[in-house]
Amino acid sequence: MKGYGSYMLRLSFVVSLIICTLYGIQKIQAYPQTPIVPSGNDKQFERAVLKYVWPALDYGQKVGRIYYSAACQPNANGSSFFPRLNVQPPSDGKIGISAVRDIFRLEKRVSVKESDTGVIRITIGLVPDDVLRVRIASLVLTPEEQYNYWSAIFKIENAPEVQNALQQLKISATARVTSFGIVRPADGLPHLPSVFTNVTMDQALDLVAKTFGGIVLYTFCTPPDQYEIRFANAAEIYSTQ
């Protein structure tokens, strides 16, 4: 029996090694193998960067936020101009904040920090965040808003405190053409709490990113002073549209 036990131990070790090796290869291959071409349009360029960040965030298992400032794009179908960045694949085996820092190691404009709550924040350039610091006293979400990230984001953006601050700061949300499907509330599906209490807009968006396993992006663009919030998950990042 001792010999059999030893054999099984060795076998399990070999199997584990194979699995770990395959897993490692899969992770390495998950990063883009070709450099980003700066001539792509902004959407393509943003996605190219997100394809580096997404695996580093363990495919949505870690909470990620991206903040950047840009020139506004007068096109309701598009998004703001995305900064041209020199990004690199992270060193082998890295994941989380060390991997994200590795990705942007050649970029002086980018800061990467992890909050106490485990949110990895990537800030590109100087980003005015007055809107994000607005504190919301209480916000009641409908079931649909609890279960759908776009509905939740719109709800947060339209909290009375946020709208008042936007008027005072003379900042507006960018006008974007929208089409999104809706998941019906059901047991077992990811969802937000029914009430947000005493949270900043930024904290509320952290919760959206965490709950729905995606990256919430905040863009501040000028002129005029506008902001935009977007949600990126695997479907968005790897979309061909």
Next chain:
Amino acid sequence: MMASGEIRLLPTTMRRMPVLAQSGCYSLCLTASAANNAVVSPAIPGTDNDPAVPASISVIGSTPSGQLPYLSVYTYQINNSSGMPVTGSGYYAAESVTNTAFNTNGQYFSAPNGVITDYVGLSIVTVPADLYGQTLTTTQTYTALYNGYFYNLPTVLQHTISVSSSGSVSISVSVISP
């Protein structure tokens, strides 16, 4: 004979059905592009006349979203090859929409009784002056998933968002093909 637009689900990780029931897309997300790249299957006996098989989409109604002033909730119906609504559970649908900044492209949502809910419009509270007089159009198609098979539905929907010179907004969705 195989139903029009029918695609066989490949025996890979794409088969992880629980992902489909979730609102977001996670590490093993099914995307429309993955569906489009799937290999067309051999004929599946009995599907041609199966009233449960998705074949097209029609627009069945719209209401204001109650969330944003220029956002409407549209409902679409998945129909079978006879043009009749499919019924029952087990239907999922993913949109593929062009020229939109905010969308849920490639994400499968449950469509009980073949009913799809889609929010269409503008993501704003007040219309900026630079949109006055503009008409914004997008096209939308759907891939349905039922009983383990993808169906690229041929119906093309057009969203039209018209902003008048005075800033009023009208939103419409119509079938433009077939």
